[in-house]
Amino acid sequence: MDNIAAMRVENVNFFYGKKQALRNINMEIYKNQVTAIIGPSGCGKSTFIRLFNRMNDLVPNTKVEGKIYLDNKDILYPKVNVVKLRRKVGMVFQKPNPFPKSIFQNVSYGLEIKSKNKDFIKEQVVKSLKRAALWEEVKDRLYDNALGLSGGQQQRLCIARCLAVEPDVLLFDEPCASLDPHSTRRIEELIQELKEYYTIVIVTHNLQQASRVADYTAFLYLGELIEFGETGRLFTVPEDKRTEQYITGKFG
Amino acid sequence: MKSEITQKLGFTLLFFCILIMLFFLGVLVYFVASKGFSVLSWNFLTDIPREGMTAGGIAPAIVGTLYLTLGSIIFSLPLGVACAIYLCEYGPKSYVVNIIRISINNLAGVPSVVFGLFGLAVFVKFFGFGVSMLSGSLTLGMLVLPQIISASQEALLAVPQSYREASFALGATPWQTIKKTTLPAALPGILTGTILSIGRVAGETAPIIFTAATFYMRGFPDSVFSEVMALPYHIYALMTEGTHPEQQTQIAYGCALILLLLVLSVSAIAIIIRQKQRKHYG
Numbered sequence: 001m002d003n004i005a006a007m008r009v010e011n012v013n014f015f016y017g018k019k020q021a022l023r024n025i026n027m028e029i030y031k032n033q034v035t036a037i038i039g040p041s042g043c044g045k046s047t048f049i050r051l052f053n054r055m056n057d058l059v060p061n062t063k064v065e066g067k068i069y070l071d072n073k074d075i076l077y078p079k080v081n082v083v084k085l086r087r088k089v090g091m092v093f094q095k096p097n098p099f100p101k102s103i104f105q106n107v108s109y110g111l112e113i114k115s116k117n118k119d120f121i122k123e124q125v126v127k128s129l130k131r132a133a134l135w136e137e138v139k140d141r142l143y144d145n146a147l148g149l150s151g152g153q154q155q156r157l158c159i160a161r162c163l164a165v166e167p168d169v170l171l172f173d174e175p176c177a178s179l180d181p182h183s184t185r186r187i188e189e190l191i192q193e194l195k196e197y198y199t200i201v202i203v204t205h206n207l208q209q210a211s212r213v214a215d216y217t218a219f220l221y222l223g224e225l226i227e228f229g230e231t232g233r234l235f236t237v238p239e240d241k242r243t244e245q246y247i248t249g250k251f252g
Numbered sequence: 253m254k255s256e257i258t259q260k261l262g263f264t265l266l267f268f269c270i271l272i273m274l275f276f277l278g279v280l281v282y283f284v285a286s287k288g289f290s291v292l293s294w295n296f297l298t299d300i301p302r303e304g305m306t307a308g309g310i311a312p313a314i315v316g317t318l319y320l321t322l323g324s325i326i327f328s329l330p331l332g333v334a335c336a337i338y339l340c341e342y343g344p345k346s347y348v349v350n351i352i353r354i355s356i357n358n359l360a361g362v363p364s365v366v367f368g369l370f371g372l373a374v375f376v377k378f379f380g381f382g383v384s385m386l387s388g389s390l391t392l393g394m395l396v397l398p399q400i401i402s403a404s405q406e407a408l409l410a411v412p413q414s415y416r417e418a419s420f421a422l423g424a425t426p427w428q429t430i431k432k433t434t435l436p437a438a439l440p441g442i443l444t445g446t447i448l449s450i451g452r453v454a455g456e457t458a459p460i461i462f463t464a465a466t467f468y469m470r471g472f473p474d475s476v477f478s479e480v481m482a483l484p485y486h487i488y489a490l491m492t493e494g495t496h497p498e499q500q501t502q503i504a505y506g507c508a509l510i511l512l513l514l515v516l517s518v519s520a521i522a523i524i525i526r527q528k529q530r531k532h533y534g
Contacts, residue, residue: 053421060345087423097414099433109432110422158418165422 003030006169006199007052012066012076014047014056014223021047023223025066029169034191034200036214036231038207040251044223045203046094049171052201053089054082070169087114090162091171095178096154098146098161103129103138106146106157110165124164131197132160133190152183159190170194172202176209188213207247211235219243281512288509291502297510300470306499310507312469316385316480317514319473320464321454323389324396329446331393332400333435336442339401340408341430353405360398365458367395372462386476388464395459396449403445407438440526447522451515457484467493483511 007029014022021044029035037045050056051068054075067074075085087110098106107125115121125142129135134156138149146157155175162170172191176184191200191213204210210217211231218228219240227234227243238244245251295309302308335356343349371391381387411434419429465485473480490504 055417055421058417058420083423083425086421091421093414093417093421095414097412097418099415099418100437109419110424112432113422113424113428161418161422 003028003033005029006031006070008067008069010067010069012048012051012064012068014044014051014065015063016059017061021223025225027218027225027228029199029201030216031199032195032197033215034195034202034213035216035218036210037201037203037218037220038205038210038246039220040246041205043220045205045220046173048220049173049201049203050091051076052169052171053086053091054080055091057082087165088167089169089171090165090167091173092155092158092162092175094174096151096158098149098154098157100145100147102143103146103149103157104142107160107164109161114165125160128160128164129157131163131194132156133186133193134160150183152179152186155179155183155187156190159187159194163194167198169199169201172200172204174203174205176204176206184209207235219246221246284505284508284512287502288505288507291506292509296506301468306494306496306503310481310483310486310503310510312472313481313483313486313507314510314514315472316465316469316482317454317484317511319385319480320388320392320460320482321450321518323385323476324392324453325446325450327390327393328397328400328449332397333404333442335397335401336404336408337430337435340405341426341434356398356401360402363458364395364456367391368459368462370394371459376463382477383462383464383466383479384477385464385473385480388460388480388482389476391459391463392453392456395456396453399449399452400442400445403448404438404442407441407445408434410441411437443522443526447519447526450518450522454515454518455484455511457488460485461488483507483514487511 005028009025009027009029012022012025013020025048037048039045047056051064052070052075056062056064064076066076068076070085070088073080075089099109101109104125107128108121111121111124126135129138134153137153138144138157146154149157159170159175176187179187188209191202194200195215202210202213214231216229217231217234219226219234219238219242221242227238227240229239234243235247238247297309297314298311299309300312301310339349339353343352368391371387371394375381375387375390376383379387381390415433415437416429419433420426424432460482464480465482466479467481467486467489469479469481487504487507490500490507494500
């Protein structure tokens with residue numbers, strides 16, 4: 001498989017105050033592939049994925065070192081325009097967090113910031129809802145409050161909301177952690193469909209999920225990248241002893 | 253067994269406390285209503301005071317109180333919300349901001365008569381607004397400002413962080429996030445704070461004694477620079493000045509009843525607005 005790197009992580013360290021959460025991470029995120037980041041709780045998965053859209057900027061008292069390249073630009077460079085960056089790198093959170101607004105307004109939120117063109121916004125909302133496999137369920141109640149949707153629908157709405165601003169990269173931070181198995185399967189199918197258009201990074205503590213959806217998997221342990229490789233290979237013939245122990249359930 | 257008895261005793265005590273509270277509330281309302289009811293009439297609400305405060309109505313005082321309350325809220329609500337937004341959303345989490353926060357809380361504890369003196373010195377004299385509706389409104393606004401800031405801060409802090417994160421993740425700037433997400437979600441809480449402030453402003457006497465209130469007016473205030481009659485001050489004046497204590501006392505209770513009703517109805521309006529907002533913003 002010929003893979004083009006969409007993002008390149010170089011020597012990344014991350015600190016919460018004096019505590020180091022990520023240690024010298026180097027890896028590549030391939031274009032139009034799904035990369036899963038796995039590891040036990042507290043290993044730094046979420047911290048890591050939140051670097052890609054600079055979400056950690058919101059956490060006071062943190063420090064980051066190293067570089068992450070996206071389109072040959074280092075996105076960790078302090079003067080990077082994070083607003084622009086976040087429109088390129090969308091994020092879906094662990095708990096579905098729709099705004100307490102209508103379904104339509106949720107999807108149009110990111111668009112209205114940039115555009116005043118009503119027709120374009122409407123078109124984009126419909127397109128995004130369709131792409132997030134939610135359109136059929138909500139097309140008759142676009143103006144109902146989004147909080148009336150089920151958890152799984154809310155999460156797909158959050159995905160649609162991301163898609164509407166046309167990002168290149170989609171980050172999923174344990175997107176199914178609070179969903180039932182049925183909704184989880186729908187999200188996983190959706191991720192498979194979406195990789196045709198987007199580069200996807202997903203954090204999950206669910207190993208089966210990683211093996212189902214991801215082309216590549218990275219195993220993080222105590223802030224270190226232990227192993228990174230093709231998912232099939234990593235799950236069948238892990239190179240590192242710790243990876244093997246983790247995926248066979250010896251710890252985690 | 254013993255713990256059950258203690259629990260029963262504890263709950264009974266708590267229930268008793270509620271009864272005491274309800275008793276005093278009931279007595280207060282009954283007392284004011286029964287004493288004030290006799291003077292109530294359409295004339296009382298719409299006429300100006302006549303015959304040295306012993307007859308006629310209290311219309312200028314009602315209107316004055318409404319004006320003062322409205323004026324103070326117009327001044328303090330935007331300013332208070334703006335301060336709260338700065339402190340919660342923009343302000344660096346620093347030593348200085350903490351000091352500001354503590355100062356605001358302390359300001360809330362300053363006795364209202366001190367605000368009255370402050371208003372006299374600054375608005376009436378220094379700015380030259382004179383004893384006027386403007387001076388009174390500004391003084392009352394200063395008085396409730398800390399309350400509105402605190403309530404707004406709490407409301408903003410209660411907005412789930414996930415809303416802000418979602419907004420930022422979609423490429424919204426902090427300003428857009430506040431405008432489109434944080435502030436609308438905090439609005440019900442801010443309105444609650446404002447409701448409480450309205451009650452306080454409408455009933456305050458000390459701050460307006462030196463800055464706005466007058467005992468008697470023939471008609472209604474015609475500009476923001478005119479003196480006004482106000483219900484709380486009118487009650488005070490009726491009970492301490494004048495030459496017909498008996499009739500005046502009756503009228504004072506009438507005023508008190510109207511003041512109570514006024515505060516309750518303004519609060520009711522605000523509560524309705526809040527409920528509507530809450531429905532909208534879950």
